[in-house]
Amino acid sequence: MSDNGNNTRIRSLVAFRWVIYVSILAVFLPIVWMWADPSTFKLVSNTALVDQFGGFDRLLLWQRIGGFIVTGLPAVIFAWALICLLPLIRMAERGDWFNAASERYCFRAGKLLLWHALVRWLSDTALVLVLTATNPPGERALMVNVGSDDLLSLIPALMALCIAHMMRIGRAQRDELNEII
Numbered sequence: 001m002s003d004n005g006n007n008t009r010i011r012s013l014v015a016f017r018w019v020i021y022v023s024i025l026a027v028f029l030p031i032v033w034m035w036a037d038p039s040t041f042k043l044v045s046n047t048a049l050v051d052q053f054g055g056f057d058r059l060l061l062w063q064r065i066g067g068f069i070v071t072g073l074p075a076v077i078f079a080w081a082l083i084c085l086l087p088l089i090r091m092a093e094r095g096d097w098f099n100a101a102s103e104r105y106c107f108r109a110g111k112l113l114l115w116h117a118l119v120r121w122l123s124d125t126a127l128v129l130v131l132t133a134t135n136p137p138g139e140r141a142l143m144v145n146v147g148s149d150d151l152l153s154l155i156p157a158l159m160a161l162c163i164a165h166m167m168r169i170g171r172a173q174r175d176e177l178n179e180i181i
Contacts, residue, residue: 013089020082020089027075035068049124053131053141066130074120081112081160098174103167110160117153121146 034041038056041047050056050067059067084105091097128143135141 013093017086017089020085024079024082027078028072031068031072031075034071035064049127050131053128054135059131060134063130063133067127070123070126070130074116074123077112077116077119081109081116084109084112098167098171100171103164103171106160106167107164110157110164113157113160114154117150117157120153121150 030041030045034045034047038047038050047056056064088097088102088105091099091102125142125144128141132140
């Protein structure tokens with residue numbers, strides 16, 4: 001490959017790395033902002049679930065902390081999956097991406113994305129439990145919801161797992177060919 005092609009590839013990978021860093025910030029900042037200063041957050045985004053169950057003003061400190069943890073856990077898992085992509089980018093920059101380590105990172109990212117989909121689905125249920133925990137008996141709520149966005153969040157996870165599986169098969173075929181030659 002020419003130097004120009006190699007430089008273009010490395011620049012695009014550096015840009016991709018920055019996209020991952022910005023994505024991690026974009027996942028965390030709204031959650032922190034929502035729980036730290038809900039009045040200004042409402043100006044730019046929706047807090048319908050919290051508002052539906054009484055709003056932020058009536059929450060005790062432990063409910064705010066619990067709400068932050070419940071909404072932050074899916075973000076942590078998603079960020080962890082994104083972090084698994086960073087070593088793949090470094091390997092691709094070196095031209096060494098077709099190995100067992102890259103397969104492991106891709107598989108790990110896929111598993112984390114599956115966990116993210118599950119935890120994200122359960123987080124609304126847990127948030128409602130936290131929000132209504134101090135309500136008198138008979139006014140507490142339990143909500144279980146499955147939407148298309150919950151099902152669509154499985155697609156990137158399944159894609160990452162398929163890519164990891166294809167890498168494993170391709171690596172095995174390459175090793176078999178190397179034994180023959």
